[in-house]
Amino acid sequence: MSVLDPLSRMQADAVEQLRAGDHNEFLVGFLTTSVKLELSNLVAADLDLQTFAQAVVDVLTQHAPIDQCLIGIDPAGLPRIGAAVGFDVELALKHDTLAGHPDTALFAVEQVGAGTLHAQDVPSALRTAGFLGEAASQVATGLTRVVESEHLRRKAAAAKALRVVAGLDERWNVAELSEIAAAFASLPGVCGAAVTATAARFAGSISAEHGRIGVNPVERSFQVDGGLEVRLDLGFVETPDADRLSRLDELADALQLGLDRIEQNIRLAAEADTDQLTGIGNRRRASKALAQARQRADATGEPMSVLLCDLDHFKQVNDRFGHDTGDAVLAAFAGLLSSAVRANDSVVRWGGEEFLVVLPSCNARGAAALAGRLLERCPEACAPALPPEHRQTVSIGIAEYPLVARTPEALVSAADDALYRAKREGRNRHCAAG
Incomplete structure (x- = not known):
């Protein structure tokens, strides 16, 4: 059953009985197994970071007698995951403190660092059964999968950016520019991209934007075939290092070469259709x-x-x-x-x-x-x-x-x-x- 589906009657009854103080072994085992199954489904679902974090909280507060739950990441780990996979982790996972003395389970995620799973008012029977620790272990597995998937997705995005550029033809316009912006916005460490092309045949400029540009901005501009000016603006999660800037320059060069080829074809086609004496069509x-x-x-x-x-x-x-x-x-x-x-x-x-x-x-x-x-x-x-x-x-x-x-x-x-x-x-x- 999906985490978004209503709780079954049996699960709802078990949660209410535990809240009422009925801590028999069957109820504890049933809810522990139910939550583990739901978390396993999340791990296998290949969700993005923010969706995964919210879904974990939903599972723990809907399938167990827990009213409040937070996932925390050691702030020292945030820059590492941000730089590695290119999204703003602070928007998805916050290190926060619940009221009173919440139960806490520690976990570790490769390339991220230490994390904590906080839950308020965990019933003693679940605490004794190590419920929160098992949940934290699955959260760590899920976050590891999220990071790995994001790595692969971002690596594929760099290849896609090159394919998009290579696939452009003489009909390219704002729709293709939007595809380029989206491809660049998906690069490792990038949280937004904007591309602007200025040419006489566009009667000015056309532009496309994807994501958030204002964070650690980097700009690249170039001219194509004497008649087209292109500006590429990228926003990075954190200040990009030399390797990332070098990769950006490679992609910008590929974009310039691709557009230069196309613009030359457009110019040559126009010349082939133009009467050289009068400048009108032939x-x-x-x-x-x-x-x-x-x-x-x-x-x-x-x-x-x-x-x-x-x-x-x-x-x-x-x-x-x-x-x-x-x-x-x-x-x-x-x-x-x-x-x-x-x-x-x-x-x-x-x-x-x-x-x-x-x-x-x-x-x-x-x-x-x-x-x-x-x-x-x-x-x-x-x-x-x-x-x-x-x-x-x-x-x-x-x-x-x-x-x-x-x-x-x-x-x-x-x-x-x-x-x-x-x-x-x-x-x-x-x-x-x-």
Whole structure:
């Protein structure tokens, strides 16, 4: 029966009879055996320190005629267990004094030191039977198991911290940061950890915290791939020695190397999706943007639209003013597009002087309104790159999904047809497909 289950009727009767002074040998033997069994179950349960200590007190006060019970550890042993297993023992086990003259049984726990089990008003029959001494012996066995288990758990935590770092990929974000903080907080001697990552792509910082940081704090900071700054704050149960700091530095180095690898992959992937001349997306990114916008449209039932823009008479710009001027015009128009769209829209260079704008949750009417603004602002946006006598204009084709096309490829093709209709009708205008 669990220590949290109600006492059986037989146990309750035995406790009451002992309280009333009936100290026959059967009752003493029954309760002694019952308590030993409950404590044995606790020892086998692999509990943490605080849970084990509280459960022992519950057993002794519920399964025996004892009203008050305390577990004490020699204060000299506290730093040793605290440093060894990394939790604040004083929160779980207090050396205290009960009123009057409580019965006391001594015990010893390896790596902890001397301990005492205090109980108030132990019936004389239980005292004579050595009840408290046997209970103290089992408490010592349980505490030894707790310490051993905690050692193994903390050792495994160090390995887990490395596995968490090794398992990060390009999608890492605050959830993975929380896992890292929890892993570091479980290291030997550590009672809390916080990790903060600052980067432009996070629009500031993301952070995660686990446990208590303010106790004997240690901080490590590093920069990753020039664009990500990471700060690691740890709280130790006691001031860490050189060995613990060395181990921390090893893990921090592993975290830095892991994040550096990932950030390089993110940067290289972004570069692979970026048009080097204009800084906006390229055709590869367009495929991703179209697929994502279509998926959203299918999920929400909202339309999506695209604009296909072509700078009018652009070949003449290159021929008359040179390719450097032409490149400056392309960059200026890309800047106009980027400044004119919403945050969730995508602007890419489709090829040459053609640009594609992907507009999720936007119908053809909304796309036409944007196209009108682009027609109006194009000459002014491109003017700084051109001689005063040249006025740059643009033609735009518009297509809406799923109104005129059922696939991204067909949608761009429909916008292309509309674009060339705008060209045929005199340029510097927009036309919609359908």
